[in-house]
Amino acid sequence: MALNWTRVLTAGVVLAGLGGGLAYALTRPSAHPAQYWTGLGTPDLANGETLFWAGGCASCHAAKDAEGEGLKVLSGGRALPTPFGTFHVPNISPDQKAGIGAWTLAQFGDAMTRGVGVDGEHLYPSFPYGSYARLTAKDVNDLFGYLKSLPANSNVAAAHELGFPFNIRLSLGGWKLLYFTDQPRVELANASAQVKRGQYLVEGPGHCGECHTPRNVLGGFQSGMWLAGGPNPEGEGRIPDITPGSQTIGAWSADEIVAYLETGFTPDYDSVGGSMVEVQKNMTHLPKSDLEAIAAYLKAVPAR
The missing domain is CATH 1.10.760.10 (Cytochrome c-like domain)
Known part of the structure; x- marks a missing residue:
């Protein structure tokens, strides 16, 4: 029996249309419901x-x-x-x-x-x-x-x-x-209120992972490498690992991390450099309790 090419082409167009519609439905911009605000x-x-x-x-x-x-x-x-x-x-x-x-x-x-x-x-x-x-x-x-x-x-x-x-x-x-996700970047079992506040600041408004987490070729965060450092997204040098496993910040105490964010000086009296200069200046405007929460979170995340 000969194929009915008109029907085949029509079916192909319909399937392509359905596929395109499904793809758009899955990827279209998705705002919050109006009542959310x-x-x-x-x-x-x-x-x-x-x-x-x-x-x-x-x-x-x-x-x-x-x-x-x-x-x-x-x-x-x-x-x-x-x-x-x-x-x-x-x-x-x-x-x-x-x-x-x-x-x-x-x-x-x-x-x-x-x-x-x-x-x-x-x-x-x-x-x-x-x-x-x-x-x-x-x-x-x-x-x-x-x-x-x-x-x-x-x-x-x-x-x-x-x-x-x-x-x-x-x-x-x-x-x-x-x-894209609005879920926690890391799961911290039995975290204290202080660590949870630090998690909110670091993973949310502070957006620390945007620089301190390495990315793949599509610009997404590499799985399992949260805050592990990587190439500078602006092209020069590297952004350091700030997990407890690093050889620098990982060895600092929570108090030393707070002092660094407050003053811009490391425990060995080196000074903040690169793009972190502006970040540190911003951090000086936060209450000390928030800096302590950030430090507590950085000591609680998985070492890389």
């Missing part, structure tokens, strides 16, 4: 400022040589070179046109915790929403309120410079399917 009340600006420093907002979004109050002018514009192309950091000041002044809490929150832009598009994980996904709705509300209290700036950042296929945002849905 309701009823949060007046933002706690003091907590919002703590999150601002813990999250290192100024390190990327302020001008490169900003100091003092200039760190609170989040005009964007820095270039972040990566193996996938150059990303240009956006303006997140309260400017109504160039920044986030016209955004709603839901738009800000979904960008922060789901990697979904204001137009419903996937955001690139050069913005560390893979870490910020662990922020509570209250903390997002507090941070958003604090950011809106800062100076507006009209700078418009350049567009990202990405070649094919990295310039296709739709492909980010597949990346998220493989690597």
Whole structure:
């Protein structure tokens, strides 16, 4: 019996359409339900400022040589070179046109915790929403309120410079399917309240793993290598292992880690260097109890 090629082709088109529809359903941008961002009340600006420093907002979004109050002018514009192309950091000041002044809490929150832009598009994980996904709705509300209290700036950042296929945002849905999660990076049985607070700060707003965890060729974290160090994502040198198994920080006491974050000096009186300089400056704004919690968590994670 001869094949009915019309039926075969029709069936192929239908199957391809179904496959494409299923793929899109699995990888489309997924925001929180609208009610997730309701009823949060007046933002706690003091907590919002703590999150601002813990999250290192100024390190990327302020001008490169900003100091003092200039760190609170989040005009964007820095270039972040990566193996996938150059990303240009956006303006997140309260400017109504160039920044986030016209955004709603839901738009800000979904960008922060789901990697979904204001137009419903996937955001690139050069913005560390893979870490910020662990922020509570209250903390997002507090941070958003604090950011809106800062100076507006009209700078418009350049567009990202990405070649094919990295310039296709739709492909980010597949990346998220493989690597995006809001679950703990490590399971810590019987952890104390202090260690849990440190875990929240390190895995969430502090996004320490974004630099201190090695990545595979697709830019996802290598399994089982949390905080084990790796190549500098900006291209020069290496980022150290900060687990208890390292030959440097791993040998420090919790008190020595706290002192390093407070002062920028190691136990042998060397000083902080590289991109960690800005991170350490941010850490000085956190209460000592949070620094102690970070140290307790770093002593509790698995050694690598």
